[in-house]
Amino acid sequence: MxxxxxxxxxxxxxxxxxxxxxxxxxxxxxxxxxxxxxxxxxxxxxxxxxxxxxxxxxxxxxxxxxxxxxxxxxxxxxxxxxxxxxxxxxxxxxxxxxxxxxxxxxxxxxxxxxxxxxxxxxxxxxxxxxxxxxxxxxxxxxYWDAASMILKFISQDNLDNLKGKKIAFLHLDHPFGKEPLPFLEAKAAQHGFELLPIPVGLKEMQNQSAQWLQIRRERPDYVIMWGWGAMNAGAITEAVKTKFPMENFIGTWWSGHDADLKIVGEDGKGYKSISFSRPxxxxxxxxxxxxxxxxxxxxxxxxxxxxxxxxxxxxxxxxxxxxxxxxxxxxxxxxxxxxxxxxxxxxxxxxxxxxxxxxxxxxxxxxxxxxxxxxxxxxGGWVLEWDGKAFVEASDHLTPDSASIQPLxxxxxxxxxxxxxxxxxxxxxx
CATH class of the missing domain: 3.40.50.2300 (Response regulator)
Known part of the structure; x- marks a missing residue:
């Protein structure tokens, strides 16, 4: 009290x-x-x-x-x-x-x-x-903080571990979705990983079959999602349908909405989202x-x-x-x-x-x-992971790479x- x-x-x-x-x-x-x-x-x-x-x-x-x-x-x-x-x-x-x-x-x-x-x-x-x-x-x-923390998490805090890997960047074709690109492109060039931008138009949010066909063809090591609203549910549903490994699928903090994951339930287990807040x-x-x-x-x-x-x-x-x-x-x-x-x-x-x-x-x-x-x-923030029923904490507190973000x-x-x-x-x- x-x-x-x-x-x-x-x-x-x-x-x-x-x-x-x-x-x-x-x-x-x-x-x-x-x-x-x-x-x-x-x-x-x-x-x-x-x-x-x-x-x-x-x-x-x-x-x-x-x-x-x-x-x-x-x-x-x-x-x-x-x-x-x-x-x-x-x-x-x-x-x-x-x-x-x-x-x-x-x-x-x-x-x-x-x-x-x-x-x-x-x-x-x-x-x-x-x-x-x-x-x-x-x-x-x-958003650059979010992108930085996602890269730190999937690379186990050493971005050189991403060298030679392919990362698909599934994003809303909107200023919001394009916002992390300058940071991600700079990091791809610096650490030797391939960044594959895959835009989702406003009219494609609920039908992303073309985007996920490309993901299935390209076979990226990770998919990073910058989604919002109906795009999130559409992407998560397609990921389950195409059997993409959910543990390699991670979204920004606006792509971690409980209701979107409840649509797929247990099939979404392993999906992650960076978050600056915790419930x-x-x-x-x-x-x-x-x-x-x-x-x-x-x-x-x-x-x-x-x-x-x-x-x-x-x-x-x-x-x-x-x-x-x-x-x-x-x-x-x-x-x-x-x-x-x-x-x-x-x-x-x-x-x-x-x-x-x-x-x-x-x-x-x-x-x-x-x-x-x-x-x-x-x-900074935390990675939250869907356990089939709810989002649970899946990392210690993470901080962005301010040394590289601030000059940008x-x-x-x-x-x-x-x-x-x-x-x-x-x-x-x-």
């Missing part, structure tokens, strides 16, 4: 920061509960929403100010996403695009509108370079979610979904935003913060083991911190800035 006492005390002290009893902080989410990616979007959105509902019901908000966690439905459409951004930006302290395509469209607008992008574990990997991307944050990990069902926060949200009839989720990877990742994602809000309130001594103040808060996150314990979220994400120059934090971030950020000149650079950021 220690964390409850600390949080109650913090809430009491912070309540004095509130400027008005009717004040709120508007934090819209560009959700996708409809369309071909709804199966993955729904549990994530439910987790995010339930976290802030809990915060409002249990604590009266953050620093005495309630969070208005609005949703604007995009269906994962870039066009609709930009419309949602424009619709919500007037009052918003943050934008959460929930698509690499939407993120890339909104990215240039943030310098003008001065609204931070929060894209945990997605978006444009070079956003880690806070000197160039002053308003964009993808903590706690980037710790005995974590203290779970009891508070049940008491203040579920039992109060304020959740759209259900027990099966709430035990899964994606719902619990939604909790972690909203915690990151909440911690950014709290950091800003504490620093600026104001309750109803604005977007520019939240930018400071997201740039000064310090999610320690001790803080996770206070939040009742021990083990749900690895500790990380952000800074002026590092907008990602690079927390700087290089690609500089290329982006040059291509979009004039682009403001924070020269004071070291």
């Amino acid at each position: 220690k964390h409850f006492t600390k949080m109650a005390l913090a809430a009491t002290v912070a309540a004095g920061l509130c400027t008005s009893a009717a004040a709120d902080i508007y934090a819209p989410n560009l959700s996708y509960r409809t369309g071909p990616f709804a199966a993955t979007g729904i549990p994530l959105m439910n987790g995010q929403k339930d976290y802030f509902t809990m915060i409002n019901e249990r604590d009266g908000g953050i620093g005495g100010v309630k969070i208005e966690f609005d949703e604007c439905e995009t269906g994962y459409s870039t066009e609709k996403g930009v419309e949602c951004y424009e619709k919500t930006k007037g009052r918003a302290v943050v934008t959460q695009p929930w698509s690499t395509g939407i993120t890339l469209q909104v990215l240039p607008k943030t310098n003008v509108d001065m609204i931070p992008i929060l894209a945990p574990g997605y978006g444009f990997s070079p956003m880690a370079d806070g000197k160039v991307f002053q308003w964009a944050f993808n903590a706690p990990g980037s 710790m069902l005995d974590a203290a926060i779970q009891a508070d979610i049940k008491k203040y949200v579920v039992d109060a009839g304020k959740s759209q989720s259900n027990p099966e979904e709430m035990s899964g990877v994606f719902y619990n990742r939604g909790l972690v994602i909203s915690m990151i935003l909440a911690e950014g809000i709290k950091a800003a309130q504490d620093h600026f001594k104001v309750g109803e913060i604005n977007a520019e103040q939240l930018r400071w808060g997201l740039e000064n996150l310090n999610v320690t083991e001790e803080r996770l314990a206070e939040l009742g979220m021990t083990g749900m994400v690895a500790p990380f911190k952000t800074s002026c120059s590092d907008h990602t934090g690079h927390s 971030e700087v290089e690609k950020a500089a290329e982006y800035a040059a291509a979009n000149a004039p682009w403001p650079i924070n020269e004071e950021c070291k």
